[in-house]
Amino acid sequence: MGIGFGMVQAMVTPATGAGSLKETYLGAYRWMLLARVSEEKYASLYRGGKIHGSVFLGKGQEALSVSIAVNLRKGDIFSPLIRDQAGRLAFGESLLDSTRAYLGSRLGAMRGRDGNIHRGRPRDGYFAMISHLGAMIPAVAGALLARRMKGMTGAVGATTIGEGGTSTGAFHEGVNLAAVEQLPLVIVIANNQYAYSTPASKQFACGDLVDKAAGYGIAGHSVDGTDLAACLETLRKAVGAARDGGGPQMVVASLLRLAGHGEHDDFRYVDPELRRTALGRDCLEAAEAALLEKRWATPKEIAAWRAEAARQVDETVAAVQREPLPNPDEEDWCALSSKRLVDGFTTE
Amino acid sequence: MSITYLEAIREAQAKALADDPRVFLYGQDIGSFGGAFKATKNLAKEFPGRVLDSTLSEDAIIGAAIGAAIEGMRPIVEMQYADFSTVGFNQIVNHAATLFWRTETPCPITIRLPSGGTNGSGPFHSQNMESLYAHYPGLVVMTPATVEDAYSMLLEAVAIDDPVIFCEHKYLYYHLKADGLPTEAEPVGKAKIARPGRDVTVVAYSAMVHEALEMARELATEGTEVEVVDLRSVKPLDTDTVLASVARTGRLLAVGESFPWGGVTAEVVARVASAGFGLLDAAPQRLNAKDTPVPFHPNLWGTHRPTARAIAIAVRELLRS
Structure with missing residues (x-):
């Protein structure tokens, strides 16, 4: 049942030399590719009316997201948010679990009760976000606090949010609590310039979001979120510092969301000028260019990897589409685990 | 002790x-x-x-x-x-x-x-x-x-x-x-009869149980026997115990200290009305705090929340109907 920590966790160890740097980069790139290809498939299923609810793409944020997960280890906690398909897969969520959540399979972890990005397996350290932004920060902090009480050391928690989410009270309360308790928490902020349609200029007034780290008394890191190598290195440092007792680490990545808020959104509000700046660079294309430039891969290899990802996605989707859907007659319609405490009058 | x-x-x-x-x-x-x-x-x-x-x-x-x-x-x-x-x-x-x-x-x-x-x-x-x-x-x-x-x-x-x-x-x-701490207890989810009586059922919980008991003692001196049900937990709500009490008395008043719109007392009345309509000899009633924020001064606060006196008035009214 548990999430399998797949090949990349085994393959990607903290970079210590040129050889392992290449391996880390290639491994991360493959997860980014699988994330992009799987989300393109979900988007197409959504447009075809095969997915209920919405589909939220991480397009443009894969380099940042994957860099968090490949720097985490088994036993760490990851609490992803809306644009973390790459990080989710790299952390160990199977493509099957992801697809089951989107398609509402009864066999998935969420069993049709919740869908799309609101998924996880909390007991495996893979938290299931609620939609209310900032709410997951204290939850991860509390899990780390619990581990400290239990005498477990060495684990790190990482959670993500956008620049919009930094405006919530929950964000402030959570980051401040983690700072006061000096917890090994990495808070990754993807400043993707828009919270739904609201531009960053209407979201915060400090010069740079990373300035907020000083206010909390925690370390801050800035990174170009479109540059996979930079993201891998920054997250390696931040996760390492948290693991080594350096307290909470705030990572602020600059990038641009290259999709709508959800697939229902045509994102016409995005300033076209912004798309032509360095922020608007597609991190996946940039990573491919770097692979070719460094001669770490040939165009033929990249094409083969993409074809392999597409095959994997198509097979998974086909398999899940044959799975049973949620059945209201087989639901217990009970929100408590203590069945004896169910208020029978209202449920009968 | x-x-x-x-x-x-x-x-x-x-x-x-x-x-x-x-x-x-x-x-x-x-x-x-x-x-x-x-x-x-x-x-x-x-x-x-x-x-x-x-x-x-x-x-x-x-x-x-x-x-x-x-x-x-x-x-x-x-x-x-x-x-x-x-x-x-x-x-x-x-x-x-x-x-x-x-x-x-x-x-x-x-x-x-x-x-x-x-x-x-x-x-x-x-x-x-x-x-x-x-x-x-x-x-x-x-x-x-x-x-x-x-x-x-x-x-x-x-x-x-x-x-x-x-x-x-x-x-x-x-x-x-x-006098001391209990060594055993009724499980959560079971209401209890805080005081038995045959004339009217008053359902309460938390501090209101004590206001209801005080009222019941007063009315007992006038010959009225009030049954007081202590819900203990409001979710789950022990509807069976409430219905069994109403079956004995035929009259229901639900008392809560929270604001009057909706809530526990409304739920109690709704359940009894839908599942025990035939048991009722009069329209079921409820009494809550007033529909304003809770006032600071004791002169106002004492009237804002249901007290033994206010509950007694409501019970007498209910017994007349």
Whole structure:
């Protein structure tokens, strides 16, 4: 049942030399590719009316997201948010679990009760976000606090949010609590310039979001979120510092969301000028260019990897589409685990 | 030995900490200071590292308790006042209450809410939140009215694998005393007959049980026998015990200290009307606080909330109909 920590966790160890740097980069790139290809498939299923609810793409944020997960280890906690398909897969969520959540399979972890990005397996350290932004920060902090009480050391928690989410009270309360308790928490902020349609200029007034780290008394890191190598290195440092007792680490990545808020959104509000700046660079294309430039891969290899990802996605989707859907007659319609405490009058 | 309602809450926490290494306490000023009401007095010293002072952040306190519960711990959270739990409302109703249903991960957290009015407390230190929390699926809501229940229900709350909202009434903290702590208790989910009577059923919970009992003693001198039902927990709500009482008396008054729109008393009346219409000899009634914020001055507060006198008036009216 548990999430399998797949090949990349085994393959990607903290970079210590040129050889392992290449391996880390290639491994991360493959997860980014699988994330992009799987989300393109979900988007197409959504447009075809095969997915209920919405589909939220991480397009443009894969380099940042994957860099968090490949720097985490088994036993760490990851609490992803809306644009973390790459990080989710790299952390160990199977493509099957992801697809089951989107398609509402009864066999998935969420069993049709919740869908799309609101998924996880909390007991495996893979938290299931609620939609209310900032709410997951204290939850991860509390899990780390619990581990400290239990005498477990060495684990790190990482959670993500956008620049919009930094405006919530929950964000402030959570980051401040983690700072006061000096917890090994990495808070990754993807400043993707828009919270739904609201531009960053209407979201915060400090010069740079990373300035907020000083206010909390925690370390801050800035990174170009479109540059996979930079993201891998920054997250390696931040996760390492948290693991080594350096307290909470705030990572602020600059990038641009290259999709709508959800697939229902045509994102016409995005300033076209912004798309032509360095922020608007597609991190996946940039990573491919770097692979070719460094001669770490040939165009033929990249094409083969993409074809392999597409095959994997198509097979998974086909398999899940044959799975049973949620059945209201087989639901217990009970929100408590203590069945004896169910208020029978209202449920009968 | 005499023990107060507040001391019973402290003793229950001490026992929970002693019995189960997964239990810890979390809240504002609860460590060496012992809490705003001293419900955790000396516990930080007796259980080092397990009674944690939090930041002044209700959302983060509940959020952290949820994270700790996912890690297998059983936190008891103290909100300094029930009123302030609205700052953590999102974590309670959207996170804690949905976690098991969404992910099959139990969320065994107990949230203690020092609830209800006392002299001079005003709009932000007097509220009763049970109706709000009972509205949400995924929560158990307890409203103990006695010293014995405060003790045994708090221990049961900690043992339950689901989030529990534990509404402890501040008015009872020092006023209410018992001879000792109970060794056994009725399980949560069972109401009890606090006083038997054949003429009219008054359903109450928390501090209102005592107002109802005072009223019942007064009416007994006039020859009226009031049956008082103590709900003990409002979710689950023991409809069967209420219906059985109404079957004996034919008349129902539900009393609650919270605001009048909707809520526990409305739920009791609705259930009896729909499942026990034929048992009723008169239209079922309910009595709540007034539909204004809770006033500060005792002259106003004493009229804002239902008192024994106000309940007596409502019962006499009901007996005439």
